[in-house]
Amino acid sequence: MKIALGCFIQESHSFSPVAGSWLHFGPGQLAAGPEMIRQVAGARSELAGALAVAGQAGAEIAPLMSAVASASSGPVQHAVFAALRDELLDRLRAAGPLDGLCMVLHGAMAAEGHEDATAEVLAGLHAEIGSATPLVATLDLHANTTAQMVAQATALVGYHTAPHVDQYETGQRAMSLLLAALAGRVRPVTALRRLPMILPAENGRTTEGPFSEVMAQVKALTKKPDILDASAFSVQPWLDVWDVGCSVVVIADGDRGLAEREADRLADAFWQRRHDFAVQLTPTRDAIRRTLASSHGPFVLADVADAPSSGAPGDSTIVLEALLECRPERDCLLNIVDAGAVASMAAAGPGKDVTLQVGGRIAGVYNPVQVSGRVRLIADGDFVNKGPGNRGALIHRGLTAVLQIGHIFLVVMERPVIQWDPELYRSVGLEPADAQIVVVKSPAAFRAAYGPLATEILLLDAPGICSPDLRSFPFVHVRRPLYPLDDIRDWRSALGRDAGALR
Ligand SMILES: [Zn+2]
Structure with a gap:
């Protein structure tokens, strides 16, 4: 059993004056092959968690590459994005026949020419390995998790904590789900709900306040029979792209109806708390x-x-x-x-x-x-x-x-x-x-x-x-209405004719 492992992390901010460049992917931010494995030794990262689970299962790991931006910035320059994506794909091809692919991603990366650069990366990887080979990816809790991303992966699993302290556990969840899927023990089906809202991060904590209540529901959901995983994403809010918003993902074992019902409930619970995210400065x-x-x-x-x-x-x-x-x-x-x-x-x-x-x-x-x-x-x-x-x-x-x-x-x-x-x-x-x-x-x-x-x-x-x-920013590309730029009562009707496509 051979599983490829890779990592490509960048978080984009549309109003940053600094484009994502080689400065962010400079020395120490890039590693490939065995060096990537050496770098994660002793760390509590997603890669380390995924490696631990793969090791316990006796799986052979094909380390591809790890590219982690040193900080968030504006969208990644096209040439930089293309070079990193192409190297990742080249290394995937060179790894030979694979039984699965586990990727560590952020989920709020944009690049020049690609509003949803994460979906672009996933699409390239998916096309390379084919639909018969499972692909599971991890995401940051501030991911902008789109329908296009969901369509390109067997499963997407997000952090359950903010402050983020469960990177290792998220890597474990991803690799466990991947191993179960490739062994045929489970059949992951994903329901995604996109919400027409962006939220500041200050009160989006899972230790207290409104998001802790949402996350308690996520955790309870993951313990239900036939639910394989669930996540709630409070999104990087300064993304001036058309398809931006908070979201929830529920992954069930073969039961699409169950995933859809639970995603609806979770999305409602998240939406109802939107006003409680206001920040006191x-x-x-x-x-x-x-x-x-x-x-x-x-x-x-x-x-x-x-x-x-x-x-x-x-x-x-x-x-x-x-x-x-x-x-x-x-x-x-x-x-x-x-x-x-x-x-x-x-x-x-x-x-x-x-x-x-x-x-x-x-x-x-x-x-x-x-x-x-x-x-x-x-x-x-x-x-x-x-x-x-x-x-x-x-x-x-x-x-x-x-x-x-x-x-x-x-x-x-x-x-x-x-x-x-x-x-x-x-x-x-x-x-x-x-x-x-x-x-x-x-x-x-x-x-x-x-x-x-x-x-x-x-x-x-x-x-x-x-x-x-967030209302003080000059958003021009986002789909309106969008909370808190607009006052919205019902998230379903606000999405209008896009609601179906976004699900
Ligand atoms: Zn985050």
Whole structure:
């Protein structure tokens, strides 16, 4: 029994000024063949979970390739997308006859010329292996799971957690389902419901709030007889493509009617809770003044609008400006992307005092800020996630500097990276638990690792391309009506004549 295994992950943000490029798929983000297997050793990733299940079943694994973007960005440049897709297909062909294919995907990837790039990848893989060979893929909970994607796979399984901490388990679910399908023990049939809504991620957590109730229903569903798997997707909301929306997927064992009925119920439960996803934000200066005045700490301030995990360039100067104004007397940690500033500080060297401009150059939303401080450290910037989300993943942020400006410790890095883990600071000698303020650029996933050490978490109201105020974005391509851009009562009638095609 021979199963091919591959991974192609990118999350696209239509309003990002930075296209997905080779910068995001640079050194450390690509691996092929045996190197791909070596990279996942000890990690809690989808690939590691899938490998564990395959190993227990005695299956031979044909490792194809792993391409994981270092952060979200705009749609992937055509040439980059085509090169990665073609290499994946070439490696699949070279792997020879296969009994199955397991893919790790994100599900909200767009590319120039391909609004639904995930479906494009799946279609290529499906055409190569044929319909008789099962193909099971994993998806992020923020996937834009379309009918075209469902049509190209035997089954699609999504994370059950936000903050995302079940990557390993999702990989296990995918490989288990694949093994059962190829052995003929089950016959997966999928029902998809698309919902005409997009939601901010801040309250889309499975630990509390409205989405935890939806996910409780998903979990209960997976325990029912003849249900093989179920997922609910709260979608990456800044996708300005026609077919965008939250969705649910129910996979039954041969019983299409059952899958359709349960998907309808789950979709209704999700839709009914849409108003509960509204986000409470705190004005940035109020948050900083209040937390600096407190005798408790640390306070974790989430600059959600500049989250690289959602597609922002990570170069906002809003929080930095506010902190400089307040001249804190206790340690405050924050970070910013600015390759030029890092290069200047590396040229000056550790221990040197410098005056330079940082940030505000990429997003087109902010202005650079002049700072004077001491270069405390220059590092290659690599760190390993040690918290529950994607534990073991090696993160490459490029050359990194720590600039001390009084009690402000500014981590300046070459590249934006996902900020789920305090190792972003610890790896350069800064301890979040000892700080008064720790700034994290992430809407929700940071809570898994930062929650236990935070006295309080505040979500900042600051400008940026990942603001949860979805009505403030210039959507032009999405199908209308779409909640919350439009007020909709009945999701079925809102989809109108598209409802049938979307199912
Ligand atoms: Zn996600």
